[in-house]
Amino acid sequence: MFQSLIDDFQLCFVKADRWRYLLKGLGVTLEVAIAAILLGLIIGFVVAIVRSSHDKYGKFGFLNAIAKVYLTIIRGTPMVVQLLICYFIILKSLDKVFVAILAFGINSGAYQAEIMRAGIMSIDPGQMEAGRALGLSYWRTMLKVILPQAIRNVLPALGNEFIVLMKDTSIVGYIALIDLAKGGDIIRSQTYSVYTPYLTVAAIYLVLVMTMTWLLGILERHLRNTGANPVHNDS
Amino acid sequence: MSDILLKIENLKKSFGKLEVLKGLTTDIRKGEVVVMIGPSGGGKSTFLRCMNLLEQPTEGSIVFEGIDIVKADETTKNHVRSEMGMVFQHFNLFPHLTILDNITLAPRLVRGIAKPEAEKEAMELLTRVGLADKAKAYPQQLSGGQKQRVAIVRSLAMHPQVMLFDEPTSALDPEMVGEVLDVMKDLAKNGMTMVVVTHEMRFARDVATRVLFLEGGRIAVEGTPAEIFDAKHEGRLGEFLGKVTGVGFREKVRDELRDILADNVVTPEEIDCIREMLKESRK
Numbered sequence: 001m002f003q004s005l006i007d008d009f010q011l012c013f014v015k016a017d018r019w020r021y022l023l024k025g026l027g028v029t030l031e032v033a034i035a036a037i038l039l040g041l042i043i044g045f046v047v048a049i050v051r052s053s054h055d056k057y058g059k060f061g062f063l064n065a066i067a068k069v070y071l072t073i074i075r076g077t078p079m080v081v082q083l084l085i086c087y088f089i090i091l092k093s094l095d096k097v098f099v100a101i102l103a104f105g106i107n108s109g110a111y112q113a114e115i116m117r118a119g120i121m122s123i124d125p126g127q128m129e130a131g132r133a134l135g136l137s138y139w140r141t142m143l144k145v146i147l148p149q150a151i152r153n154v155l156p157a158l159g160n161e162f163i164v165l166m167k168d169t170s171i172v173g174y175i176a177l178i179d180l181a182k183g184g185d186i187i188r189s190q191t192y193s194v195y196t197p198y199l200t201v202a203a204i205y206l207v208l209v210m211t212m213t214w215l216l217g218i219l220e221r222h223l224r225n226t227g228a229n230p231v232h233n234d235s
Numbered sequence: 236m237s238d239i240l241l242k243i244e245n246l247k248k249s250f251g252k253l254e255v256l257k258g259l260t261t262d263i264r265k266g267e268v269v270v271m272i273g274p275s276g277g278g279k280s281t282f283l284r285c286m287n288l289l290e291q292p293t294e295g296s297i298v299f300e301g302i303d304i305v306k307a308d309e310t311t312k313n314h315v316r317s318e319m320g321m322v323f324q325h326f327n328l329f330p331h332l333t334i335l336d337n338i339t340l341a342p343r344l345v346r347g348i349a350k351p352e353a354e355k356e357a358m359e360l361l362t363r364v365g366l367a368d369k370a371k372a373y374p375q376q377l378s379g380g381q382k383q384r385v386a387i388v389r390s391l392a393m394h395p396q397v398m399l400f401d402e403p404t405s406a407l408d409p410e411m412v413g414e415v416l417d418v419m420k421d422l423a424k425n426g427m428t429m430v431v432v433t434h435e436m437r438f439a440r441d442v443a444t445r446v447l448f449l450e451g452g453r454i455a456v457e458g459t460p461a462e463i464f465d466a467k468h469e470g471r472l473g474e475f476l477g478k479v480t481g482v483g484f485r486e487k488v489r490d491e492l493r494d495i496l497a498d499n500v501v502t503p504e505e506i507d508c509i510r511e512m513l514k515e516s517r518k
Contacts, residue, residue, distance in 0.1 A: 126323060127327060134316070135317025144340065144344065
């Protein structure tokens with residue numbers, strides 16, 4: 001029994017250096033996930049500011065319309081389909097990793113935008129007024145007063161979106177990009193062993209998510225210690 | 236005429252179909268302490284918020300530093316606001332920043348003052364209002380009165396030409412009103428130009444150089460504190476002052492009680508009468 005486990009392990013990972021599939025795959029997964037999170041953050045910020053500025057202060061009518069179309073399309077179609085369209089129709093000849101980063105970044109941007117918009121909308125209007133009354137411009141007040149508070153309030157939700165995004169990258173196999181999940185799949189197809197590769201891949205994802213949760217927890221505690229707890233209206 | 240800081244003419248403001256300001260004209264002169272009183276919904280706060288363009292007036296003009304700021308572009312408006320301090324009813328301190336950072340944020344970003352200098356001045360101002368020991372604290376750790384004193388200091392750090400106060404003591408527990416009013420009195424004594432919306436009639440009487448009674452979107456009565464508070468007024472102003480100072484009511488109660496106690500017997504009907512008066516006093 002025990003011996004057969006060791007044999008299976010040998011077959012799947014040691015023989016023919018198959019562990020390289022997992023290591024390389026892990027690299028691709030991390031590369032796509034981290035870059036897409038950052039791209040999504042940038043898109044999310046811009047779209048959230050446009051949307052909430054429009055809803056709260058009636059600014060950016062045209063940009064707001066574009067943002068709404070973007071949100072509707074991205075949130076209304078499956079991620080896999082978006083990835084396929086990106087790779088086979090829009091960005092045919094480009095590097096697969098690059099295409100994956102774009103597809104996931106654009107997708108996650110929509111969800112991050114809505115999370116951050118909720119955060120911005122939750123800030124008391126008196127904060128914007130106080131900033132403007134001191135002579136700060138709209139954008140300065142947004143960046144220095146509103147956003148720091150908004151992000152602190154939505155960090156748990158934002159962290160959740162990061163985790164979902166990282167696990168969602170496991171569908172890049174659809175465009176024949178070898179990530180962690182696909183790496184495990186290749187090992188299965190070469191060895192006809194099912195349990196060991198898939199369970200190992202699952203365990204690695206689990207460790208990644210736990211690490212991310214831990215890091216986000218540290219960040220959250222750090223933000224809570226600098227400054228007070230979530231905002232009260234009469235601050 | 237050069238001592239006129241704000242020249243406001245025929246100022247109107249509507250929210251949709253609701254006309255809140257129906258054409259106000261007045262001048263704010265350097266060193267004046269103008270106190271605005273009046274029933275709620277009369278337009279006091281809206282008028283104040285129009286002065287630094289937190290509300291965009293619908294019509295009329297406000298001349299400040301020689302230009303009509305109602306029609307100014309965004310950059311000019313930012314400049315205008317940086318020259319006018321504003322203190323809010325709900326303080327609106329920035330909860331994610333320390334007291335010191337709350338105060339130095341605008342001087343550093345808007346005026347471009349270096350951090351050490353800005354902090355040095357912030358500490359001097361904090362010392363003036365007795366809160367130097369709170370520099371590293373966060374707003375949440377302060378009492379209401381302390382928050383409002385910090386909010387005043389935050390405005391002062393920009394060296395404004397005029398300070399606008401929008402019911403600065405209305406959100407405070409009664410025992411904290413005094414400490415905030417003391418800071419404001421101190422400012423007035425040092426020659427700061429101030430426009431104050433308040434329900435503190437004693438403050439208005441003691442500190443104001445001019446009192447405006449706003450009612451129905453207009454300046455209904457205007458005068459010195461003596462003219463407003465010491466004379467008898469008919470109509471809306473008399474009614475309003477009677478309510479907030481309790482003058483008319485107090486006299487009525489006194490007369491009633493005198494009648495009731497005159498014969499040294501208190502009948503059940505008279506007890507009911509006292510009950511009625513108590514009920515009325517709670518309104």
